[in-house]
Each structure stands twice: as C-alpha cells, then as structure tokens.
Amino acid sequence: xxxxxxxxxxxxxDALRVRSQRAELLASNLANADTPNYKARDIDFQSAMKMAAxxxxxxxxxxxxxxxxxxxxxxxxxxxxxxxxxxxSLDGNTVDEQVEQxxxxxxxxQYQASLNFLGARFQGLLSAIRGE
Amino acid sequence: xxxxxxFDIAGSGMSAQSLRLNTTASNLANADSVSSSVDQTYRTRSxxxxxxxxxxxxxxxxxxxxxxxxxxxxxxxRSEYNPSHPMANQDGYVFHSNVDSISEMANMMSASxxxxxxxxxxxxxxxxxxxxxxxxx
Numbered sequence: 001x002x003x004x005x006x007x008x009x010x011x012x013x014d015a016l017r018v019r020s021q022r023a024e025l026l027a028s029n030l031a032n033a034d035t036p037n038y039k040a041r042d043i044d045f046q047s048a049m050k051m052a053a054x055x056x057x058x059x060x061x062x063x064x065x066x067x068x069x070x071x072x073x074x075x076x077x078x079x080x081x082x083x084x085x086x087x088x089s090l091d092g093n094t095v096d097e098q099v100e101q102x103x104x105x106x107x108x109x110q111y112q113a114s115l116n117f118l119g120a121r122f123q124g125l126l127s128a129i130r131g132e
Numbered sequence: 133x134x135x136x137x138x139f140d141i142a143g144s145g146m147s148a149q150s151l152r153l154n155t156t157a158s159n160l161a162n163a164d165s166v167s168s169s170v171d172q173t174y175r176t177r178s179x180x181x182x183x184x185x186x187x188x189x190x191x192x193x194x195x196x197x198x199x200x201x202x203x204x205x206x207x208x209x210r211s212e213y214n215p216s217h218p219m220a221n222q223d224g225y226v227f228h229s230n231v232d233s234i235s236e237m238a239n240m241m242s243a244s245x246x247x248x249x250x251x252x253x254x255x256x257x258x259x260x261x262x263x264x265x266x267x268x269x
Contacts, residue, residue: 016264017134023260024134024141027253028183028195031145033246034152035181035197097249106255115263122268 006123012117014052018045018078018112025080026104029095037092040083040100048078135264137256144184144196151180151199152243155237161230167220174229176205177234205230215244 006013022043032038085094155177162174180200207230215224 009175018258020134023257024137027141027257030246030249030253031141031148031197032181032183032195033145034149034242035183036134038183038195060178093198098245101249106258108260111260112263115260119267126268129196 009113009118009121011049011053011122012114015049016114016118017103018043018048018052019107019114021048021078022107023104023111026100026107029083029085029100033093033095033097033100034092038095039093040085041080042103044077044081051078055121098125135257135261138218139254140255141196142250142254144198145248146254148179148181148197148199149243149247149250153240153247155179156240159231159236160233160240162229162246163233163236163246166217166219166227168219168224168226170211170227171208173227174231175209176207176229176231177202178205178239179203 022045025041025043029040029042083094083099085096087096088094159176165174167173179202181197182200184198185195199229209230210228211225212228213224214220214226217226219226
C-alpha cells in the first residue's frame with residue numbers, strides 16, 4: 001500500500017497556503033493604514049478553501065489549444081474582497097487598524113494550528129515508516 | 133511563499149512612517165521660525181502616501197506603501213507687526229511659519245503607532261516562518 005503524501009497531509013497544506021496569503025493581504029492593509037483612498041481587502045477563507053479543495057481557478061477554463069488563457073485568475077489564487085467599514089474616514093481610507101490587527105492575530109494563530117496539524121501528520125508518517 | 137512578501141510590505145510601511153516622523157520633527161523644530169518675506173517662510177510639510185499595487189506575480193494584488201512626495205501646506209502664514217524685530221521687512225512685518233504644533237503632535241503619535249503596528253506584523257511573520265521551518269522535525 002503506497003503512501004500518498006497528498007492524501008496523507010489532507011486539507012492542511014491548502015489551509016496553510018491560504019492562511020499565508022491572507023496574512024500578506026492583512027499586512028498590506030496595515031502598511032497602508034494611512035494611505036488616502038486605500039480600500040482594505042481580505043480573503044473569504046471559506047470560499048478560498050472550497051476552491052483550493054476542488055482545485056478550481058477563478059479564470060475561464062480552456063478546452064482547446066487555441067483558446068486564449070485568461071489572465072484574470074491564476075490557479076488557486078483566492079478571490080479578494082473589499083472590507084465594509086463601520087465608519088468611513090474623510091480621506092477615503094477604509095482600513096480600521098484595530099480590526100486588521102485582530103484579524104492578523106487570529107490568522108496567525110490559525111496558521112500555527114495548521115502547522116501543528118501538519119506536524120502531527122508528518123509524525124504519523126514517520127512512525128509508520130519506522131514501524132516502531 | 134507569501135509570508136516572505138510580508139517583510140517587504142511591513143518594511144515599506146515602516147520606512148513610510150519614519151519619513152512621516154521625520155517631516156513631523158522638522159515641522160516641530162521650525163514651529164517658531166520667522167522670516168522677512170512670505171516666500172521664505174517655513175510652511176508645514178507633509179508626505180503623500182500611495183499604495184503600490186502590482187499583480188504581476190500573483191492572481192491577486194499585493195500592496196506595499198510608497199511615499200509619492202512631500203507637499204507644503206498652502207495655509208496662510210501669520211504676519212506680525214514688529215518693527216524692532218531684526219528680521220522685520222521695510223514695512224515692519226515679520227512672518228511666522230504656519231506650523232500647528234498640536235496637530236503635529238497628534239500626527240507624531242499616529243505615525244509612531246502605525247510604525248509599531250508594522251513592527252508587530254514583521255515579528256509575528258518571522259515567528260510563523262521559523263515555526264514553518266521546523267515542520268516535521
């Protein structure tokens with residue numbers, strides 16, 4: 001019975017990637033906290049995970065060699081949405097530093113949770129290989 | 133790996149905020165500067181931030197921040213009639229800078245808070261990356 005790493009690691013590898021992409025988006029929101037007309041962006045984690053699990057991309061599918069590749073969605077790039085704010089600011093910036101920082105913290109804890117799950121999977125594989 | 137980009141993003145945020153702190157310091161230092169003509173009077177300087185959006189590598193846009201330039205405030209400078217002042221012009225007027233010390237202090241606090249935010253982000257990302265390196269050990 002061969003070991004398939006993809007099925008052994010399960011969904012956690014995808015989760016880790018989506019988490020790191022979300023961390024990047026939240027970091028750019030915080031870097032632009034004082035930029036006029038900057039709109040805060042975020043990833044809907046649930047739909048991103050659904051997309052990652054089904055292997056879909058946001059671009060159009062091509063079924064023929066002559067079909068033009070749509071540049072809109074690359075493989076596994078999650079759809080980015082704009083955040084709705086509780087209170088708008090005069091300069092058109094929609095970044096709420098408190099909200100963003102809380103989200104970043106939550107995201108990093110969940111990233112570490114995914115890391116722990118992945119580590120446990122690797123431990124399981126190792127003990128299966130060693131046969132102890 | 134997206135986590136590596138965070139260092140660029142947080143770094144750009146830190147450099148932008150430190151430039152803002154620099155202009156604030158220069159404004160506060162010149163809050164009491166006087167001159168003998170309107171053109172030579174020190175005016176409040178403030179940086180203009182803008183987001184860098186580039187979607188060349190990824191399907192989604194990633195944004196760091198850049199400083200487009202520094203603009204001088206167009207608010208009128210305060211003129212004072214003081215013929216005995218050494219900087220007074222022929223009509224006896226000296227011109228004070230239009231720096232508002234209170235709003236500059238608020239600006240300074242906001243800039244240092246944003247700077248701290250970016251440092252926190254970089255620190256957290258570093259921890260996450262280090263833990264990712266230890267995966268499976």
